[in-house]
Amino acid sequence: MMAAERNTNLKVLSDIELEEKFANQQLNRNMLWRLLPLLKPVKNYILTAVVMEIILVGFVFLRPYFIQQAIDHGLLYQTEAAAAASQKLVIGIDWHVIDWALAGLAGMWAARFVFAGLSQYFSGTAAIRILNQLRVNLFSHVQQLSVAYFDRTKSGRIVSRIDRDIDALEPLLIQGPPEIFSALLRFVMAASILLWVSPTLFYHLALVIPLLILSSMLFRRLSGHHFARVAENRARFTAHLVETVAGVRIIKQTVQEDSNLKRYRGLVDAFIHSLVQSNIASGWFTHFTGVLTILGLMLLLVAGGQEVTLGHLTLGQFAASLFYVYMFLGPLQELGDLVERYTNGVASAQRIFLLLDTQAEVVDSADARSLDTIKGEVAFKNVLFSYLPDHSRPVIKHLNLKVPAGQVLAIVGPTGHGKSTLIQLLTRFYDVQQGQVLIDGVDIRHLTQRNLRQHVGVVLQDNVLFSGTIIDNLKLAKPHAQQAEFEQAAAELGIDDLITRLPHGYQTEVGAMGSHLSHGQRQLVCLLRAYLANPTILILDEATSAVDIQTERRIQHALRRLCEGRTAIIIAHRLATIRDADLIAVIHHGELAELGPHSQLIQNNGKYADLYHAYEAGEQL
Numbered sequence: 001m002m003a004a005e006r007n008t009n010l011k012v013l014s015d016i017e018l019e020e021k022f023a024n025q026q027l028n029r030n031m032l033w034r035l036l037p038l039l040k041p042v043k044n045y046i047l048t049a050v051v052m053e054i055i056l057v058g059f060v061f062l063r064p065y066f067i068q069q070a071i072d073h074g075l076l077y078q079t080e081a082a083a084a085a086s087q088k089l090v091i092g093i094d095w096h097v098i099d100w101a102l103a104g105l106a107g108m109w110a111a112r113f114v115f116a117g118l119s120q121y122f123s124g125t126a127a128i129r130i131l132n133q134l135r136v137n138l139f140s141h142v143q144q145l146s147v148a149y150f151d152r153t154k155s156g157r158i159v160s161r162i163d164r165d166i167d168a169l170e171p172l173l174i175q176g177p178p179e180i181f182s183a184l185l186r187f188v189m190a191a192s193i194l195l196w197v198s199p200t201l202f203y204h205l206a207l208v209i210p211l212l213i214l215s216s217m218l219f220r221r222l223s224g225h226h227f228a229r230v231a232e233n234r235a236r237f238t239a240h241l242v243e244t245v246a247g248v249r250i251i252k253q254t255v256q257e258d259s260n261l262k263r264y265r266g267l268v269d270a271f272i273h274s275l276v277q278s279n280i281a282s283g284w285f286t287h288f289t290g291v292l293t294i295l296g297l298m299l300l301l302v303a304g305g306q307e308v309t310l311g312h313l314t315l316g317q318f319a320a321s322l323f324y325v326y327m328f329l330g331p332l333q334e335l336g337d338l339v340e341r342y343t344n345g346v347a348s349a350q351r352i353f354l355l356l357d358t359q360a361e362v363v364d365s366a367d368a369r370s371l372d373t374i375k376g377e378v379a380f381k382n383v384l385f386s387y388l389p390d391h392s393r394p395v396i397k398h399l400n401l402k403v404p405a406g407q408v409l410a411i412v413g414p415t416g417h418g419k420s421t422l423i424q425l426l427t428r429f430y431d432v433q434q435g436q437v438l439i440d441g442v443d444i445r446h447l448t449q450r451n452l453r454q455h456v457g458v459v460l461q462d463n464v465l466f467s468g469t470i471i472d473n474l475k476l477a478k479p480h481a482q483q484a485e486f487e488q489a490a491a492e493l494g495i496d497d498l499i500t501r502l503p504h505g506y507q508t509e510v511g512a513m514g515s516h517l518s519h520g521q522r523q524l525v526c527l528l529r530a531y532l533a534n535p536t537i538l539i540l541d542e543a544t545s546a547v548d549i550q551t552e553r554r555i556q557h558a559l560r561r562l563c564e565g566r567t568a569i570i571i572a573h574r575l576a577t578i579r580d581a582d583l584i585a586v587i588h589h590g591e592l593a594e595l596g597p598h599s600q601l602i603q604n605n606g607k608y609a610d611l612y613h614a615y616e617a618g619e620q621l
């Protein structure tokens with residue numbers, strides 16, 4: 001029920017609205033229970049770290065024992081009778097006991113050093129394993145999400161979650177359990193020993209506990225909301241940074257550096273403001289626990305002094321009690337840090353689960369199947385589609401269009417009228433709201449997305465190459481092919497000389513997003529990649545940017561070769577290049593306005609003829 005509610009909310013609210021909502025609300029206590037299963041794979045490491053902490057605590061408790069032994073037995077006092085007559089006086093030293101106590105203390109310190117190192121090693125290893133696993137899980141989940149999610153979520157917000165929010169979990173998830181356990185153990189042991197040694201001291205100290213519980217509850221109330229807001233504001237400026245890096249050329253071209261910097265500064269200021277607010281709300285707690293510790297010590301000195309004077313405690317027991325009190329109050333002081341860590345980690349966990357809970361909108365149906373081969377007939381049947389969640393203002397309106405297998409269809413129409421949207425529907429980046437998209441008569445929702453995208457290849461305008469060599473990029477289409485196969489394919493497309501002329505031929509590094517190659521070179525490598533993938537249906541979003549006439553010819557030649565023997569759908573911007581297409585579809589306001597070959601549409605003297613004449617006139621200018 002809860003999961004269902006969560007998912008309904010996710011559908012209705014945008015990512016940013018949801019984060020705002022979370023940033024403004026109290027933290028969800030259940031978050032900790034959702035985090036615990038993550039520890040399962042490393043539970044042995046954490047348990048070992050906990051055991052190390054128990055041993056360390058044991059050593060800590062040996063310290064007052066050695067000191068008490070040194071004082072009560074290492075120092076020689078007057079006889080009982082003399083002590084009864086006057087004050088108890090030290091009259092000598094038993095070096096044997098003192099040496100033994102000092103050796104015990106030194107051995108204990110050495111052992112603590114070793115065990116503290118081991119504890120760090122085990123919790124550190126657990127941290128690396130579990131957080132990296134979480135990173136991989138998030139990454140894999142992000143890859144599965146539908147395109148619509150990326151439409152509404154800034155990439156920097158996702159980066160911030162996989163990076164910063166996971167880091168923020170480390171102190172909570174990994175160092176947290178052994179440290180909390182150790183603090184609790186020290187607290188309970190010190191309290192029990194104090195109660196045993198001197199109930200009066202214990203009762204005096206217990207007075208500070210209610211104050212501490214009340215103050216930590218208040219702290220969580222005050223600071224939880226602030227930590228969430230800090231995390232949210234950090235995500236905002238990270239998102240802006242990522243967008244700036246991606247769009248740096250546009251920013252430079254449009255001379256927007258100053259205003260962009262102003263925006264960034266505004267976001268950083270908002271972050272700092274929330275950080276200051278958060279520090280104001282949470283800074284008092286550590287100091288407050290410090291004051292409580294001093295209060296506890298004062299109570300001890302008053303009550304303890306009285307107990308020694310009354311002869312209820314030996315001097316050694318009193319000195320040892322000072323350590324127990326320290327061990328009793330120490331964990332309370334650490335609590336400030338632990339509660340802060342917990343609250344901060346839960347705020348990040350909430351953001352991580354928000355991402356993990358986001359469901360892909362386009363999913364494979366339970367009975368989705370895979371077709372080994374297809375003929376390549378494509379049909380849009382009464383398709384209605386809107387990008388808006390309430391399905392208002394449709395971009396495609398009851399569109400019917402059929403492309404027989406092996407034919408070339410060119411889609412033309414004014415800008416923003418729905419041409420690219422048709423392609424997004426055919427590749428199932430979005431699902432139609434009404435009607436069907438069919439391949440060989442099969443509704444594409446009945447195919448697995450993987451199978452569909454194996455049969456439908458796409459070469460987009462903004463051709464993307466990944467960092468790596470040309471070969472690395474070609475291997476995306478054909479992972480097991482050897483260089484000779486790539487060379488042969490390039491020769492078939494007539495672009496082999498172009499690649500071999502590059503500084504390192506097929507081993508040339510293409511740079512981030514292919515930035516080391518020219519626009520034309522990038523396009524040709526993408527065409528080669530599509531050729532190697534050998535899809536039955538090929539979609540080409542024709543590039544609008546101008547290339548030199550020679551490259552243009554090469555691209556046209558490669559395109560013709562690429563389209564041979566497959567169904568091709570070309571979104572055409574330069575109408576001269578599509579005159580030979582078997583069919584031309586004119587899309588107008590999301591509807592099919594005209595369909596037919598070039599000559600017929602020119603004869604009809606309708607919308608296509610208008611577009612074509614306008615295009616010709618533009619070319620002649």
Ligand SMILES: Nc1ncnc2c1ncn2[C@@H]1O[C@H](COP(=O)(O)OP(=O)(O)OP(=O)(O)O)[C@@H](O)[C@H]1O
Nearest residue numbers: 151387388395413414415416417418419420421422
């Ligand atoms: N991801 C999206 N979210 C919301 N609206 C969108 C999205 N993508 C496109 N649109 C809108 O849908 C309409 C059709 O866009 P589409 O990209 O299909 O047009 P187009 O005909 O391919 O244009 P162009 O020739 O300029 O590429 C436009 O009004 C556009 O603003």
